[in-house]
Structure formats: C-alpha cells, structure tokens
Amino acid sequence: MGRDHSPEVEIRVHPQRGDQNARPVATQPRQTYQPFNRWFPWxxxxxxxxxxxxxxxxxxxxxxxxxxxxxxxxxxxxxxxxxxxxxxxxxxxxxxxxxxxxxxxxxxxxxxxxxxxxxxxxxxxxxxxxxxxxxxxxxxxxxxxxxxxxxxxxxxxxxxxxxxxxxxxxxxxxxxxxxxxxxxxxxxxxxxxxxxxxxxxxxxxxxxxxxxxxxxxxxxxxxxxxxxxxxxxxxxxxxxxxxxxxxxxxxxxxxWISQRNASRGQIGTSVKSxxxxxxxxxxxxxxxxxxxxxxxxxxxxxxxxxxxxxxxxxxxxSCIPTSKWRCQSQQEVYCESNQLGNQLNLTCLSNHKSMLYILPDSNNTSGLEQLCAKLCS
Structure with a gap:
C-alpha cells in the first residue's frame, strides 16, 4: 500500500483596508508526504x-x-x-x-x-x-x-x-x-x-x-x-x-524524488540520475x-x-570447544552392532552405552542410524 498524497489546502484571510468583509483566499496546495512509500506488512x-x-x-x-x-x-x-x-x-x-x-x-x-x-x-x-x-x-x-x-x-x-x-x-x-x-x-x-x-x-x-x-x-x-x-x-x-x-x-x-514530486511552478533540485x-x-x-x-x-x-x-x-x-562443553555435533557417531534374529544389540563407541532392541522385522534395519544417534546423544 502506498502513501496518501492528498494535498492540504491552507486558507488565509486577508482583510482589505476599510473593508469589513474579509475574503478567504486559497493559497498554493501544501502537500505533506513521506519521501518513500510505506506498505502494510502482511x-x-x-x-x-x-x-x-x-x-x-x-x-x-x-x-x-x-x-x-x-x-x-x-x-x-x-x-x-x-x-x-x-x-x-x-x-x-x-x-x-x-x-x-x-x-x-x-x-x-x-x-x-x-x-x-x-x-x-x-x-x-x-x-x-x-x-x-x-x-x-x-x-x-x-x-x-x-x-x-x-x-x-x-x-x-x-x-x-x-x-x-x-x-x-x-x-x-x-x-x-x-x-x-x-x-x-x-x-x-x-x-x-x-x-x-x-x-x-x-x-x-x-x-x-x-x-x-x-x-x-x-x-x-x-x-x-x-x-x-x-x-x-x-x-x-x-x-x-x-x-x-x-x-x-x-x-x-x-x-531525485523531490524533483519528481515537485509541484508545477516549483523549482526542484536538479538531479539527473x-x-x-x-x-x-x-x-x-x-x-x-x-x-x-x-x-x-x-x-x-x-x-x-x-x-x-x-x-x-x-x-x-560453528563451535569452539572449552572445558565446559565439547563440540560433539561436529563428530560422526559410530555404533557397533550385533544381531541375532530380531534382537539387535547396539554399542555406542563414543560413550560406550549399550542397548538391546527388539526389531519387528529381522530383515529391516532401516532405522539403525536413528537408533545409533539416539544411543550416542
């Protein structure tokens, strides 16, 4: 949405000498505008x-x-x-x-x-x-x-x-x-x-x-x-x-904007570019x-x-190791696995944790990486 460029007309009263009835005279329109458009953020x-x-x-x-x-x-x-x-x-x-x-x-x-x-x-x-x-x-x-x-x-x-x-x-x-x-x-x-x-x-x-x-x-x-x-x-x-x-x-x-928005009869700043x-x-x-x-x-x-x-x-x-933390997010996790039927035993090589998992299908190990990541977290 652009701005509103509606002009504001200023009315002045100029009393004439000896004239009891003053006449309103409309001067040049006075525009109040911002130099750059404003939009409604949606x-x-x-x-x-x-x-x-x-x-x-x-x-x-x-x-x-x-x-x-x-x-x-x-x-x-x-x-x-x-x-x-x-x-x-x-x-x-x-x-x-x-x-x-x-x-x-x-x-x-x-x-x-x-x-x-x-x-x-x-x-x-x-x-x-x-x-x-x-x-x-x-x-x-x-x-x-x-x-x-x-x-x-x-x-x-x-x-x-x-x-x-x-x-x-x-x-x-x-x-x-x-x-x-x-x-x-x-x-x-x-x-x-x-x-x-x-x-x-x-x-x-x-x-x-x-x-x-x-x-x-x-x-x-x-x-x-x-x-x-x-x-x-x-x-x-x-x-x-x-x-x-x-x-x-x-x-x-x-x-350039002032020159473009200058009213007729007004001398704007000469800016070509x-x-x-x-x-x-x-x-x-x-x-x-x-x-x-x-x-x-x-x-x-x-x-x-x-x-x-x-x-x-x-x-x-991305990460600077200190005595308070280690940048483990930059290291790859590895697990040692042993499977017998539908029983899968995983051991995380970084923290040495072990867990026994029961697989619904002994031939399906598609989630092995997720299990290893969880065990090593």
Missing part, C-alpha cells in the same frame, strides 16, 4: 503462521506415543507429545520425522540429488523453543523491513537468504540433519547492514545506527559458537542477505558475487566435497 506474519503450522503438522506426524516407548506430556498432549528430553531437549519431534518432512540431510542431497531440501529445511523447526525464538525475531526484524520495502523484495530476500544459509551449512556440517529459519533471519540482519551502507546519506545518526546494528550482529553470531547451534547457516544467510541488500534495498536519491554511482556499482558487484557463490557452492555440494577438508580451522566458526 507477508511476514504469513511466514510466521506457515512456520508454526508446519511445526504442528510435524508433531502430528511424529505421533510420539505410537512410535516411542516414553514421551513428554503424553497424558495431556496425546499424539502431539514431545520426544524424550535426552533425544530432543528443544521439545519437538524426532530426527526421523524431520527427515521425512524435508530436513537438510547432505547424504540425500548428494546421492539422491534432493536439492529441494536446501529450501524445505528452512521452514522446519526442531522444537517449541526453536520455533518461538525464530518467529519472535522474524516479527521484530521482518515487519519493519516489509513496511519500508514491500512484500516482494523482503519475501525474496528471506527465501534466498535461507537457501544460502542451507548451502553453506551443507558444505561444512555433513554428519547431522539441519532445520530452522535462522539462516533466513540472519539474511535480514545482513540486508539491514547493507541497506544502511548503500542508503547512507538519508540517515541522520549514521554512526550510532551502524554501531548498534554491528553490535547486534556480532552478539548473534557469537551465540553460534555454542554447541548444537549451526553457525554456518547463520553465516551463509548473513552473507547472502548482505549482498542481496545492495540489490533489493537500494533507494533512489532524495533529490535516480541512483548514485556507488549504489549502481555495489548492485552489479553483489549480483556477480551471488551468482558465482551459489553456482560454485552448489557444484561443490553435488560433488560431495566436504568443506572441512579444504579448511582445517573453519569448524571453529
């Missing part, structure tokens, strides 16, 4: 609803009481009960359910060419805490951006940033499934930064706005070095959104970097390249 709330609905659907499909021995909140929630906390501390479904609904699993992307998982994983969440945190952030950041730039640009920015985050995550985190909208959210933060830089001249408190935004970004990225947080998705989404901001969030020069030269340069460079980055990254992923083999220190960008 797409971001729609994205929030879609994410929440998909989480509810995931819990319905998960049906913990039917598929697991113990569930959290089974008496109250029924089939919407959560997986045990030791399996999913975020209060959510099982990993197998998320895989079924489109979680990012690099093995399936590489071997079965299921590239669509780079997109679908951004709409799924691992638990209640996960989806609530992301949706609150989306409302806080996304609605303001949609008011300023409209649903088309912000909608595309959100989706493409999410895919960019998934792509970088898939190149460096190949032993775990990945879900969440955090890559897309960091894309919005990256776009805010590039929007501030490319539209620098229209801001009043430039330095304060820049320092505040950088502080918010640094704090959020720093949180990503904690274990069980996919910071590669954050970084990939942020970089994608940063370059997309130079493409989607570019604003015309203020002088709609955009400044540096804005056009940044737009072209950003497009080149984005196309090259997505193409190169996708080729590496489909060839099965592990980014950690090319960069021995990059795993520290």
């Amino acid at each position: 797409l971001v709330p729609t994205y929030v609803v879609i994410n929440i609905v998909l989480f509810v659907v995931a819990m319905y499909i998960n049906d913990c009481p039917h598929n697991s021995e113990t569930c959290l909140g089974e008496d109250i929630l029924g089939r919407f009960a959560f997986q045990p906390l030791q399996e999913n501390p975020l209060l959510g479904p099982s990993a197998s359910t998320l895989q079924l609904m489109g979680a990012l699993e690099v093995k399936k992307v590489v071997e079965k060419r299921q590239v669509w998982r780079l997109f679908t994983c951004t709409w799924l969440h691992a638990g209640v805490f996960h989806v609530l945190a992301n949706m609150l952030s989306l409302i806080f950041v996304g609605m303001q951006l949609e008011r300023d730039f409209g649903f088309v640009r912000i909608g595309l920015l959100y989706i493409i940033s999410g895919i960019g985050g998934s792509l970088l995550s898939a190149l460096f985190v190949q032993r775990n499934i990945s879900v969440g909208a955090s890559g897309a959210l960091f894309g919005l933060l990256g776009a805010l930064l590039s929007e501030l830089l490319t539209n620098w001249t229209i801001y009043a408190n430039k330095l304060a706005a820049l320092l505040t935004l950088i502080l918010i970004i640094v704090i959020n990225l720093a949180m990503g070095i904690l274990p069980h947080v996919d910071n590669f998705a954050h970084i990939g989404g942020f970089l994608t959104g940063f370059f997309l901001g130079f493409v989607f969030l570019i604003r015309p020069q203020f002088g 709609k955009y400044k030269t540096y804005q056009c340069v940044l737009l072209v460079l950003s497009l080149i970097i984005l196309v090259a980055g997505f193409t190169f990254g996708l080729l590496l992923l489909l060839r099965g390249v592990d980014g950690n083999d090319r960069c021995s220190w990059c795993h520290y960008l």
Whole structure:
C-alpha cells in the first residue's frame, strides 16, 4: 500500500483596508508526504503462521506415543507429545520425522540429488523453543523491513537468504540433519547492514545506527559458537542477505524524488540520475558475487566435497570447544552392532552405552542410524 498524497489546502484571510468583509483566499496546495512509500506488512506474519503450522503438522506426524516407548506430556498432549528430553531437549519431534518432512540431510542431497531440501529445511523447526525464538525475531526484524520495502523484495530476500544459509551449512556440517529459519533471519540482519551502507546519506545518526546494528550482529553470531547451534547457516544467510541488500534495498536519491514530486511552478533540485554511482556499482558487484557463490557452492555440494577438508580451522566458526562443553555435533557417531534374529544389540563407541532392541522385522534395519544417534546423544 502506498502513501496518501492528498494535498492540504491552507486558507488565509486577508482583510482589505476599510473593508469589513474579509475574503478567504486559497493559497498554493501544501502537500505533506513521506519521501518513500510505506506498505502494510502482511507477508511476514504469513511466514510466521506457515512456520508454526508446519511445526504442528510435524508433531502430528511424529505421533510420539505410537512410535516411542516414553514421551513428554503424553497424558495431556496425546499424539502431539514431545520426544524424550535426552533425544530432543528443544521439545519437538524426532530426527526421523524431520527427515521425512524435508530436513537438510547432505547424504540425500548428494546421492539422491534432493536439492529441494536446501529450501524445505528452512521452514522446519526442531522444537517449541526453536520455533518461538525464530518467529519472535522474524516479527521484530521482518515487519519493519516489509513496511519500508514491500512484500516482494523482503519475501525474496528471506527465501534466498535461507537457501544460502542451507548451502553453506551443507558444505561444512555433513554428519547431522539441519532445520530452522535462522539462516533466513540472519539474511535480514545482513540486508539491514547493507541497506544502511548503500542508503547512507538519508540517515541522520549514521554512526550510532551502524554501531548498534554491528553490535547486534556480532552478539548473534557469537551465540553460534555454542554447541548444537549451526553457525554456518547463520553465516551463509548473513552473507547472502548482505549482498542481496545492495540489490533489493537500494533507494533512489532524495533529490531525485523531490524533483519528481515537485509541484508545477516549483523549482526542484536538479538531479539527473535516480541512483548514485556507488549504489549502481555495489548492485552489479553483489549480483556477480551471488551468482558465482551459489553456482560454485552448489557444484561443490553435488560433488560431495566436504568443506572441512579444504579448511582445517573453519569448524571453529560453528563451535569452539572449552572445558565446559565439547563440540560433539561436529563428530560422526559410530555404533557397533550385533544381531541375532530380531534382537539387535547396539554399542555406542563414543560413550560406550549399550542397548538391546527388539526389531519387528529381522530383515529391516532401516532405522539403525536413528537408533545409533539416539544411543550416542
């Protein structure tokens, strides 16, 4: 929705000398307008609803009481009960359910060419805490951006940033499934930064706005070095959104807008170009970097390249081990199995836990990886 340009007519009274009856005289129309359009934000709330609905659907499909021995909140929630906390501390479904609904699993992307998982994983969440945190952030950041730039640009920015985050995550985190909208959210933060830089001249408190935004970004990225947080998705989404901001969030020069909106008879500022030269340069460079980055990254992923083999220190960008925790999310889990008939005995080689499972079909071991992951968690 655009702004209202209805003119306000100012009426003045000019009494004539010796004339008792003053005549109202209408002066030139005085327009009060904002230089840039404002839109009603409806797409971001729609994205929030879609994410929440998909989480509810995931819990319905998960049906913990039917598929697991113990569930959290089974008496109250029924089939919407959560997986045990030791399996999913975020209060959510099982990993197998998320895989079924489109979680990012690099093995399936590489071997079965299921590239669509780079997109679908951004709409799924691992638990209640996960989806609530992301949706609150989306409302806080996304609605303001949609008011300023409209649903088309912000909608595309959100989706493409999410895919960019998934792509970088898939190149460096190949032993775990990945879900969440955090890559897309960091894309919005990256776009805010590039929007501030490319539209620098229209801001009043430039330095304060820049320092505040950088502080918010640094704090959020720093949180990503904690274990069980996919910071590669954050970084990939942020970089994608940063370059997309130079493409989607570019604003015309203020002088050009004033000249276009000048009334007849008024002398506007003479500005020939709609955009400044540096804005056009940044737009072209950003497009080149984005196309090259997505193409190169996708080729590496489909060839099965592990980014950690090319960069021995990059795993520290996602998790830094300390005396308080270990970065187990970066390590592959291995189990030793012994099967006799329909009895399967698994031993986790990392924590040496053992468990005996009774299989409904002795020839069906399709869930072996999930059982091993649960035993080693």
